[in-house]
Amino acid sequence: MSSNFELTVSRTIPASRKEVFEAWLSPDALQRFMCPAEGMSVPKVEVDACEGGSFLIVMLVGDKEMPHRGEYKTINRYEQLAFTWVSEHSMPGSLVTIDFKEKSPSETEVILHHVGFPSEESRTNHEGGWGRILETLGSQLG
Amino acid sequence: MVDHRKRRRRAEAKEEQLSLVLHTLADRSRREIIELLREAGELKVGDIAEAFSMSLNGVSKHLKVLEKAGLVERRVDGREHWIRVSWASLQQPYEWLHFYQHFWSERLDSLVDYVKDKGKNHEQ
Numbered sequence: 264m265s266s267n268f269e270l271t272v273s274r275t276i277p278a279s280r281k282e283v284f285e286a287w288l289s290p291d292a293l294q295r296f297m298c299p300a301e302g303m304s305v306p307k308v309e310v311d312a313c314e315g316g317s318f319l320i321v322m323l324v325g326d327k328e329m330p331h332r333g334e335y336k337t338i339n340r341y342e343q344l345a346f347t348w349v350s351e352h353s354m355p356g357s358l359v360t361i362d363f364k365e366k367s368p369s370e371t372e373v374i375l376h377h378v379g380f381p382s383e384e385s386r387t388n389h390e391g392g393w394g395r396i397l398e399t400l401g402s403q404l405g
Numbered sequence: 406m407v408d409h410r411k412r413r414r415r416a417e418a419k420e421e422q423l424s425l426v427l428h429t430l431a432d433r434s435r436r437e438i439i440e441l442l443r444e445a446g447e448l449k450v451g452d453i454a455e456a457f458s459m460s461l462n463g464v465s466k467h468l469k470v471l472e473k474a475g476l477v478e479r480r481v482d483g484r485e486h487w488i489r490v491s492w493a494s495l496q497q498p499y500e501w502l503h504f505y506q507h508f509w510s511e512r513l514d515s516l517v518d519y520v521k522d523k524g525k526n527h528e529q
Contacts (some may be wrong), residue, residue, distance in 0.1 A: 270506050274513035278520035286516060296515035375509050379427055
């Protein structure tokens with residue numbers, strides 16, 4: 264069942280590993296490539312590029328702002344980047360891990376893995392913790 | 406405008422339901438119960454308890470949580486309680502999966518465009 268909530272997407276990017284890695288931590292680059300579609304924009308990007316630091320990417324669709332937040336868990340230049348990914352009202356425990364593999368000095372393979380439940384969530388896997396979360400969610404639904 | 410607000414409320418309710426479903430499935434025992442039911446179709450509460458060497462009480466607790474999230478349905482036949490998976494609610498995690506598969510795939514395409522543009526600007 265757990266594999267149902269994981270996905271992997273990969274792509275070969277025509278740039279050096281360093282360049283591709285840094286693009287993920289650059290507000291300017293993120294503003295460009297995190298824009299989901301034409302007619303949408305990314306008016307705000309904030310990045311605190313250190314492990315434990317957080318980021319905010321605001322996407323704008325019409326007049327609706329969609330903030331995406333997360334915290335950097337791993338910044339291992341230029342091999343691996345991992346951050347939590349939370350968008351409004353979506354599931355609170357998701358983790359994105361990106362591996363950067365050098366195919367040639369000017370070609371980098373990016374392997375992005377998005378998991379629905381990061382391990383620290385699974386570790387709090389006892390009745391009490393989940394009971395409380397479900398109660399909170401239940402009151403929100405009601 | 407009213408339509409817009411209605412749509413947004415509907416979308417938010419859907420997201421909250423998805424959170425509930427995913428939180429419920431974050432528990433390994435509950436995932437295993439779903440997996441067992443997926444294979445078996447419909448099972449008695451006692452059969453599920455036996456399959457996991459769990460107490461009836463323990464299984465009942467999990468089943469109540471699964472029911473609350475709409476993940477399983479219960480049919481009462483005399484003294485027997487039969488449980489089966491409610492497939493409609495499991496559709497949402499799959500939608501999440503498809504949404505992000507598409508989302509990240511497009512982002513990586515944009516990243517390719519971004520580095521190509523940047524390369525061009527450097528050459529000039």
